[in-house]
Amino acid sequence: MSKRCVQVLNEALHEVFAERDDVYLLGEDILDPYGGAFKVSQGLSDAYPDRVLTTPISEASLFGVAAGMALRGQRPILEIMFGDFIALGLDQIVNGIAKFREMYDDQVTVPLVVRTPMGGRRGYGPTHSQSLEKLLLGVPNIVVVAASECHDLRELVVSAVEDERPVFLIENKLMYGRPNRRPEDGLIGELAVRESGARYPALTFSGTDFTEGTATIVTYGGMVPVVLDAVTELILEHEIFCEVVALSQLLPIELEPVFESVARTGALVTAEEGTLTGGFGAEIAARVQEACWSDLRGPVQRVAARDGIIPSARPLEDAMLPSAHDVVEAIVALEAVRS
C-alpha cells in the first residue's frame, strides 16, 4: 500500500534537511514531540535542533523574518499552521516578498517556501477551514503550488526548496491522512494518467486512454479526489467519460494541458473548494475561452463553494462546499446544453 501523504511530505523534508544545510523550518508548535499540528514536521527538530525554529503566534513577523533569511541566502520553509492565517502575513507577501527581487533590480532573490494546509470538511469553522489560495493568484512574481494526493509530493517539496522564487505550497488537511496515490503502469485506479513535464506537473486523467471524452474538468488540491469520485460515478453509472486535469502549479498560470484536453473534449468545467466569486475557475474560464473558443461547444461551467462564510456545523459545511454530486450535475448540465 502507498505511503500516506503526511509521511511522504515528512520524508521529503528530512531529505532536503539532509541535503542542504541552508534549509530552515519556522513555524508554530513544530518542535518534537508534538511535531506540528498535522505532524508533517515530526522528527525534524530532534534531528536538526539548530534549524527548526518554533515561533510565537505572529504570522506577520514570521513572514518578515523568513523574508530576511531568504534575502540573506538561506532557504527558510515556513509552516503556517492553517492556511487561513496567510491573511495575517499578506502585507509582507504583497509589499515585500513578491517585490524585493524586482525592486532591487535582480540583485537578490527570495527563495522561501510557505507550506500551509487549506480546506474544510472537518468542521473547523469559519477561520480554520477556508481555501484562500485565490487571494494569492493576483500577486505577481510568486509561485503558488497546490499539492494533491495524486502528485509526487516529494518532488513538489524538493522543487519548491530549489526554486529561487517564493513558493506557496498549498497542502490539504484531508490529504495528509490519505495514501499518496501515484500512477502505476500509467493508471491511478482505472483511470489512465499523463503527467506533464513541467517543474510542478499537471496530471491529466482519462477513462478511455485519451481516445474520447465528453468534457474536461480542471481542478487542484483537495478537490482532486472529489472530482475523481465524480468522474468515476459518471463512468460507472452513465458511461459519460470526462478528462480531469489536476494542476499543481496555480501561479504563474500555465494551461497547456487544459488546452490540449479541451481540444479533445470540447467542454470545460472548473472545480475548486474556494468560494465561487473572483476565484480560480473565473480566471481559467476567461483564459480557456480566449484560447479555445473554436473548440468549446458550450459555456464553461464552474463548480465551487457557495459564496459565504464557512460554517462549523458539518452538515452546513457540506451544504456549502462543492461535492462530487455538484460536479456530476455540472457535467449533466453541459450535456443538456449540447442537446
Place this chain on the structure above:
Amino acid sequence: MLEIVLTREDANTEFALLAEWLVEDRAKVELGQPVCVVETTKATVEIEAPGVGTIVQLFAEGVEVELGKTVAYVAESAEELASLEKDAEREKPAPKPPDTDRKATRKAADLAERHGVELAAIDKRGFITEKDVEELIARQKAAASPERGSLLAGLSTENVSLPASFDLDESAGALDPTFLESLRSDPGSFRRLSPEAKVSALRENGAQVGEGVVLGEGSLVAAPQVVIESGVEIGSRATINCAEIVAIGESSQFGADLELQCRRAFLGAGIWAGRSIRFGGGGHRDPWAVLTVGDLAFVGDEAFVNVCRPVLIGREVFLTMRSLIVTHNVGHSLLEGFENRFAPVVLEDRSQIGLGAVIYAGCRIGAEAIVASNSYVTSDIPAGAFAIGVPAKVTGSSSHKVSRARQTDLARRMIDDLHELLASRGHEVSAIDDGEDRGFEVGGVRVAFAPSFSEARPPSVVLTFELHGQPSEGVVVLDLLAREVHGSGGGEVLESVREFCRKRGIRFEPGPWRYQGGLV
C-alpha cells in the same frame, strides 16, 4: 498484555477519529510499529505498538472514540490472546464493508447479466463498458458458432433479430450443381418456365421450396442453396442470384424487378418489398457480402442496398422508398489521402429510414430510431433517437411517452374511425355502448375496445390493453400494447380489424400474416 490507549493531544478535544488501522486485526506487531492513525481537531497521529505481540482491535475504522479509551490490546502470549479473544467476542469490531471497487459500468454489468456472461472474461486496462461486453458477447457467439461469427466478422447483432434462416444447415436446399450450372449459363430457359414449372424444377434439383410459393414469370432464382418457405411471392421479372445461399421466410412478398445479388442472403418471414428494389451492386461477390433482413421488415419502392460488407436489417424495420444504403465508396487513391471505406451497415430492430435517406458505410441505426427523409447519415444514430439533416444530427426522440389516459383515448378513436370506415364502405354497422366499452357490431360480430378484458360474449373481437385469463371460444382479443392476438375465430372481421391496426403501426404476434382482403 499491553494496552493501546488514545491519549489526549490537546486541551479542547474530547473525541478522536480512528481514521485507519495500519495492521490487520490479530496481526503480529513489533515494538514501535505504527498500528493506527487517529485524527483529532488539529492533529493526525500515528499510534505505535507498545510492545511485541498479537494485536486485538476493539474498534472499527472510521469510528469516533472518546479520548482515554483503549482501542486495542497487544497479547504477549498465547494464553493472553485466548483470554482476550473471549472478551473480544462481545465487542467485535464491525466487519469492514465489502470491497466496492468496481470496474464495470452499470450498463456493462446489466448487459452481462442479461446475457449471462462473466465480466471476468474481459481482460482490459481501465473501465469495462457496454461496448466491451457487446464485443465479448459477439466473440463468444462467434466461438460457439464459428460459421456465423466469421460470416459477420464479429459485427454485433445486439438489438438485431436475425431471421430464423440464418441458422440453417449447410446442406439445406442444396441445389444440384449441374442444374445450378445450367441456371447460370442459360438463365433464359428458366425464366421462360411458368411459375409452377419453376417451383417444381427447383424442388426436383434439391431446393427446399414450401407450399403456395409463386415465382413470377420471368423471375430467376439461382444459388447453390435455395430455401423458400411457404407463401413466398416473388414478382414477375425478379432476379435472385446469390453466390452461396438464398433463404426466404414464409409469406414474404417481393415486387417486380427485384434484383438480389450478394454472397449470402437470409430474408425473414412476412417481409413486404415494393417495386424496383435492388440489393447488391459493387462488391456483391465479396466474401463478406452478407444480407440479413428480419421478419416483418418493409422495403419501399426503388430502395437500393449495396452489399459488399454485411448489411443487417432488423425486425420490423422500415426502409422506405428510394432510401439508399452503401457499404463502400468509390473515389480517388487512398494513397493520396482520399477516403476509402468498406464497412458494414446495421439497422437495428424497428428502426425507420425515411424517403430518400442515405446511410453511409459503417453506420449503425439504433433500435426504434427514425432517420428523417432525405437525411444523409454519416455516423451512428443511438437507439430511440430522431435524426435529421445532411449530415444527420440527432434532434430528439423517435417517440414520446403516452399516458394511459391518452392511450385509452387513442384506442377509442381507432374504434370510432373503424366504425366510420366500415359504414362508409356500405357495411351494416350498429353502434354499441356498454358504459366504459366502446364499439360496434358488424356481420354478427361485436368489435369493441375495453381498457382491460376479462370476458365477452361470442362472437367478439375485443381490443384491449390488458388481458386477464383466457378468452372463451369464439372471442378474439387483440392486446394492443403487448401486440398479441389471443383466441380464435373472428374470421373476416378479425382480419379486417388486424389490417386496420397494421396501418396504424400495430403489428401483432403471431406474425407474419397476410391480409387476404375483407371489409376494409
